[in-house]
Amino acid sequence: MIEPAPKKPGEKSARQQSQNSASDHNPKEWPSFALETDEPTVFAHGWISGMISAVLGVSSLGAVICFHFPGLTIEEIRGQYPVDVIRGLIHVTLIISFVFATVSITLRRNKTLGLVGLSSTLIATLLGGSAVPLNENISNTWLGLDWFVIDLLLYSAVYIPLERLFPLHPRQPTFRREWITDLIYFFLNSLLVQIIGYLTMKPAMVLFEWCRFDGLIELISSLPLILQVPLCLLVADLTQYWVHRAFHQIPFLWPFHAIHHSAEAMDWLAGSRLHLVDAIVTRSITFIPLFCLGFNEVALGVYVVIVVIQATFIHANVRWTFPRLQSWLATPCFHHWHHAAESQAIDKNFSVHSPIWDRLFGTYYMPGRWPEKYGLGKTREVPNGWLKQLFYPLTRISRRKG
Ligand SMILES: [Zn+2]
Numbered sequence: 001m002i003e004p005a006p007k008k009p010g011e012k013s014a015r016q017q018s019q020n021s022a023s024d025h026n027p028k029e030w031p032s033f034a035l036e037t038d039e040p041t042v043f044a045h046g047w048i049s050g051m052i053s054a055v056l057g058v059s060s061l062g063a064v065i066c067f068h069f070p071g072l073t074i075e076e077i078r079g080q081y082p083v084d085v086i087r088g089l090i091h092v093t094l095i096i097s098f099v100f101a102t103v104s105i106t107l108r109r110n111k112t113l114g115l116v117g118l119s120s121t122l123i124a125t126l127l128g129g130s131a132v133p134l135n136e137n138i139s140n141t142w143l144g145l146d147w148f149v150i151d152l153l154l155y156s157a158v159y160i161p162l163e164r165l166f167p168l169h170p171r172q173p174t175f176r177r178e179w180i181t182d183l184i185y186f187f188l189n190s191l192l193v194q195i196i197g198y199l200t201m202k203p204a205m206v207l208f209e210w211c212r213f214d215g216l217i218e219l220i221s222s223l224p225l226i227l228q229v230p231l232c233l234l235v236a237d238l239t240q241y242w243v244h245r246a247f248h249q250i251p252f253l254w255p256f257h258a259i260h261h262s263a264e265a266m267d268w269l270a271g272s273r274l275h276l277v278d279a280i281v282t283r284s285i286t287f288i289p290l291f292c293l294g295f296n297e298v299a300l301g302v303y304v305v306i307v308v309i310q311a312t313f314i315h316a317n318v319r320w321t322f323p324r325l326q327s328w329l330a331t332p333c334f335h336h337w338h339h340a341a342e343s344q345a346i347d348k349n350f351s352v353h354s355p356i357w358d359r360l361f362g363t364y365y366m367p368g369r370w371p372e373k374y375g376l377g378k379t380r381e382v383p384n385g386w387l388k389q390l391f392y393p394l395t396r397i398s399r400r401k402g
């Protein structure tokens with residue numbers, strides 16, 4: 001576990017040094033991208049039909065590509081897919097996507113959403129549609145295009161309506177500034193799920209086998225799930241708390257994590273913005289105690305599902321506060337403060353699952369309202385765009401050496 005040296009009074013952390021508390025970010029600047037116009041996004045203006053068409057069209061296209069190149073799917077779950085049911089779903093989604101694309105293009109001045117839906121539907125149909133032959137010639141790629149399709153459908157179905165119905169920032173559109181960058185993170189996180197999973201687990205398995213004791217493993221893995229899962233969450237969160245804090249307070253590590261904090265709008269997609277080094281280092285260190293303590297596979301599976309749900313939800317643009325739970329459970333308000341640009345909120349609320357670790361280690365910050373601004377403020381050095389952000393930490397390191 002990496003534990004940063006305690007701060008001397010008045011000493012600034014890596015994040016504080018690189019941040020000015022003021023921010024010139026203006027919420028009016030949010031809708032500055034091609035997919036958003038001044039046109040209403042409520043019912044009967046072609047936005048909802050366009051969104052449905054685009055999501056279903058892209059998902060169908062992804063599914064059809066998976067039939068052509070099964071090597072792009074996850075090997076472990078490939079055999080479990082009900083192929084005939086999926087063919088039926090592709091058929092239905094292509095029809096719905098086509099119809100809704102036509103509705104959106106007819107109703108809306110901005111045709112982008114409708115055209116995305118229409119073009120992806122047409123390409124999917126030209127590639128075989130629901131009658132696409134299943135290629136038996138499989139060469140594994142370690143990619144998870146099927147995982148991206150599942151993620152896209154599930155997250156869009158849950159979070160897009162949720163953020164439209166209960167928004168914390170009603171003026172923040174779905175296609176806010178830098179949403180394309182976050183969509184690329186979302187796409188790659190899904191596509192690389194197996195590789196990231198392997199890099200998360202392998203270091204612990206290779207380096208910490210000596211740390212596993214049969215008696216302890218027997219005891220922990222035989223506990224009922226109702227005890228094992230909360231214990232797993234608490235242990236993981238304690239480790240993650242210190243790894244996360246180290247990323248904030250050790251200057252060498254901060255540029256990797258600054259990418260996550262460069263998001264200036266909070267929503268379900270913003271949570272995807274994580275540098276690969278940040279994601280892999282955090283997850284692989286977090287996995288070490290879980291591996292050594294010997295939680296069983298079912299408990300670890302439930303833990304992963306909870307992580308995925310909570311990590312997305314705490315970033316969402318929803319106004320729910322959960323007053324009775326927020327002292328014990330990480331909520332959107334708790335994590336929005338972690339992303340706040342206000343100086344009092346810097347280096348606060350590091351926990352991912354339960355604020356008890358922040359309360360114990362003196363970093364809990366919940367002032368009874370929501371933050372007004374997010375991100376790194378005026379002195380933000382993080383560039384825009386996935387590729388530039390991938391290399392940004394390396395440029396910081398070389399600059400420091402030079
Ligand atoms: Zn952070």
Ligand SMILES: [Zn+2]
Nearest residue numbers: 260271315335
């Ligand atoms: Zn976050």
